[in-house]
Amino acid sequence: MQKRKRDDNDTLLPLRASKQPRNSLKHCFGGNSSPSQFEGVSARFAFLVQEGWRFLSAAFTHLVQGTSPAPLVIIPEAPAASTSSALLPSPPPSPPMAARAQELPNQRRPPPRTRRKSTPPEQIPLPPSPNPLPRSQPPPRREPRQSHAPVGLPSPPSTSALSASTSLSGSHAQFDALLAQASLAHGDQRPRRTYVNREHIHAKPHRVRIAEERRKDREVMEKELYELRRSFGYSSDLDSFRSLLSYRERLERLEVRDVLSPSRSLTDLRAQRAAPSHQRRHSDDASPEFLRRALEKAKASLREPRPKIVDIAQVLQNLELERKAKDKEIERRLRARKALPATLPPEDEATVNALFAKRGVVGRCEREQVTDRDLSRLRPRQWLNDEIINFYGQMILLRAEASKENPGNGKARERGKPLNAHYFSTFFWTKLKGEGYEKGRLAKWTKKIDLFAKDVVLIPVNHNNAHWTAAAINFRRKRIESYDSMGMERDQVFKQLRSYLDAEHRNKKKKPFDFTGWEDYTLPDTPQQENGYDCGVFTCQFLEALSRGEESFVFTQANMPYLRRRMVWEIGHGKLRDDT
Template identity: 60%
Template sequence: MEQAALSSSFPSDQYSTQALLNPTHGSCSTLQSASMTGSTCVSHSAALPHRQTRDTLLADSMQQCRKAEEMHNMLSQRKNKEHIYAWKHKAKVREDRMKDREAVMKELFDLRRASGFKSNYEDFKSYIDYQARLQHLDDRDTLSPSASLTDLRLKEDTPSLSHRHSFSDYADLPFLENAKKKLLRTLASPPTKPFSTYEWLRQEARKKDEEIERRFRPSLPKSLPPEMDKQVDIFLAKNGVISKIAREQVCDKDLSRLLPSQWLNDELINFYGAMILERSEACKENPGANGRNKPLNVHYFNTFFWSKLQGEGYERARLAKWTKKFDIFSKDVILIPVNHNNSHWTGAAINFRRKRIESYDSMNLDRHQVFKGLRHYLDLEHQNKKKKPFDFTGWVNHCPDDTPQQENGYDCGVFTCQFLEALSRGEMFNFSQRDMAYLRRRMIWEIGHAKFLDVP
């Protein structure tokens, strides 16, 4: 009778009995469940080995579980813990990579200098880093205009737009090695295959015409006259609004972007465009006004035009209203500044005189999106205003190989302004990278007075 009562107080199956008596065999959760439900209860403490009570046995089991968990956590932390010399190894790897990158950068600089690059090594590094970023955006198929610099200036987390900025994360060692290989292939490439006789004669005649024009056209001065240079310093020392023209205005923070190594913003480019437009309108009433000869009949679209065209489209952006008061098809040239992905400025034009969609890029990158976008706009605008598709017969895409090129990572805005200004007069470009310091000072004087300086 006693034996039956004693046996009934233990678990019915052999496994659960072993789990109760041996905490290491089985899970702790099983024991906890047993204690809570009472499914395995001992009616007489003397029946357990070593006179252990149920509570003592469960407490020992729980303690062993906690120790096992602590050991597991300790082992996990030990696996994730870095070696005591890991930081030294990582620092050495970074140092070696930087040395290799610098060595290839210097080799590339020497090669570019041998092929005509004029700027110093620091400017060259900023140029390569900038080129790498633009190439990275192009490879991701995102080199399309985004919100303009004005919109993004409202955010406090975009300091890179206001000063010289390095994109060395993009110009890594593989990029530099690839650039070096491309340059070596270019330098070692055979001479260009000769044109046909007729084409060769046309090319030679064009070269002679350009050479004659260069000889008769004086080069830009190296600096402003002393009195004008003093006025530039006065403008830079002012606070608040510096100058106004039409609906545009420039304040002290905007004007300071024309100091060396700064990126230009919407305010500066739109102010310069408003000056171009005002000069064109004035010359229709008074030919020869404003100093520079023969300004064309042009219209200037501000920096928001392209971002709206690409971001919203012709209909949604209501671009038809932009030309409600004039006929673009009666103009000689339509001038358009283009902001690519908030990283780069280029100039574009719809040239009705020469039947060309034109793109001028100081980094010489592929601009097929500009040609495609402007052709699409031209067709939709013609259908809206003339009620029929635009006739593109004879029209070509124009992107000249001799477009002046920048040699750093921050002068694209100045190049763009000078592209648009020269196009508004139908003139060839007579500036290069070496003129940027002078042109920045001249633009400060011109914007401060809201008129163009009468120089070549």
């Protein structure tokens, strides 16, 4: 510390000017400067502080938007000429607006802001896109406006010399919009929480328990209904009965919805349904509602009042006469046709096993062929596809054409001999039902034959890719016939075949078909299947028996295993057996 000197009178002398303390702002900008010089430097410092604030605001805006900031341009006020101008270098002059637009083509200027109204937060506009404007479109002009400082930052000082800077005012507008968006996202309207609806901790055990109870109820109803059906003459096992119930439920559901439309092929569906019934999921079983309805119908039939017996002796006499008539009919059928055997001869059984082991094409008949994959459909518990049925129909057609005893509408022919039959493939019904006679171009199907000169026309019918039935146009008996192994109503078959006959007669004979004396016929005691997968085998056997003029069928569900193996032998040899 500088010591003060004393004079001769022992009085402290004042310190020298050069020894004054240097901790004042005046000394920082020149301690020996005049007051006018100090005022000029102070104004220059305040100007630099304001310009630094504006540059930082513009740089933050461009940093958020990902664009290049404009260079800092300082336009000072025109201070009085003083010696302070030598302290700092003079800034370069500001370029014109058009020149700056060409120098910064990637900077897109925001649209002009209007006076903000009291709108809800969800209607606040978003900030402009930072994408640059094309070079051919000049940037829009902006009017200067007073910027608003964000919350938490000091307000910049106001300077009239900088209010005309368009680039900085545009940057301030973008900065204010970004701050408004940030406040909207984090302040006024925060994102709502998303809640996940979790199930109860006991929900899964409850579902398992309910499924187990339903399964037990279904089993009880199935067994009860199975015992009732056995009392009516059902002979298959419980597993086959369950497949029959699920199959009947599906057919009834399709019939109620009236969607029994055919399809081109059953290959995909047969592949899905080829698994044995004991390996199927519970979803393929009959529903409890269907089982309840079936039980109610069975019990209602048992509760029906029996007819009153007026004369017991007369009733017994009538029953005896009916029994004798049935015995005579059975004897006549047995004489006309032998009963079906249980198995093939041993050598034929070995041939069938060899055919099942063969790979590739197993059999050929005219333009039809069957591969090993198709032949596997004749194994037990498998559905038949189009290839098997069309191959079997082609063999029926070849046998009818090769027969020399086709009298053509002759009624006194020998029983069991092939008729003059014609066979339509499985695609005939698809076109007739789906497209009609004209659009399906069915006239070309009989271009080389006279359909009305045949004894019978055989037609396999595919119902909605779910069930096979057999239909026939019997010119000998003047009737349209339908044979269904599930015993369901098939009025649509009769309607479609009658329309086809009339259209075909108009096309070939040039006049309407005369339906006088014709009837829709269904055999009352048509053999019924007792499972959900033998409908194709029943259909083939219906067609084969009708091609020989049979009026009844001697095969039943019990003959299906034998008939499947016999069909394998016939396909492998390309001909039908004559020992039936």
